[in-house]
Amino acid sequence: MPKEKGQKVVAQNRKARHDYHIEDTWEAGLVLVGTEVKSLRAGRASLQDGFAEVDDHEVWLQGVHIPEYTQGTWTNHAARRKRKLLLNRTEIAKIERKITDKGYTLVPLQLYFKDGRAKVEIGLARGKKAYDKRHSLAERQANREQEQAVQRRLKGHTD
Incomplete structure (x- = not known):
């Protein structure tokens, strides 16, 4: 049973809605290490240069900046590492079909905690x-x- 209830927004990508036509959105879980979660709970993240890509039937989030945890030790994480997104196989297949069309990309729109778990909202986007x-x-x-x-x-x- 999660301790937290509701949704707490950590970061939004407002520029994405300005630069792209968002055609479809999905909510995905994130595979994170402990210091990344602590840094996110402190409300520190940037989706500015982020994008997602499909590689070998897995979706990866790249370019998202989660700064190092200030009280972290040698176990701290890299700020801009690749992070795996957790989606259903059918959702990944649907995304793969749509991404193959020319001009489409996956853009992170929002990073938030939902019932204590880190989630990211990604959108299928076409550039404006x-x-x-x-x-x-x-x-x-x-x-x-x-x-x-x-x-x-x-x-x-x-x-």
Whole structure:
């Protein structure tokens, strides 16, 4: 029975949603060593340059920076080592089929603890072009202005 309940977010990759069209997401467990878990519990991690790849029917997370544990000794871990992701065989097969299409990649979106266990949310992503990024920014700004106008109207302010 886990001691913790709920979900505690350690790191998010906000830039991934800006740079990529996320088409599908999966939740995967992580194979970690003890000092990595302690460092994550302290809330220290970066998903900035992270990506995942399928190698011999296994999914590996690379480029994710989990800094060394400050109270660690010679047993400390390497900050940017490859980490195995725990997924079902059917999920891995589905990911492999989709990755073979040109232009798709696996990107870590969020790193969190769920009921005391470290999890990572990975997304199947296709890169955005510069004009797609500008379009999504303009769309978000228009929605924000529209919401503000509705709130002003509800409060009785006239423009």
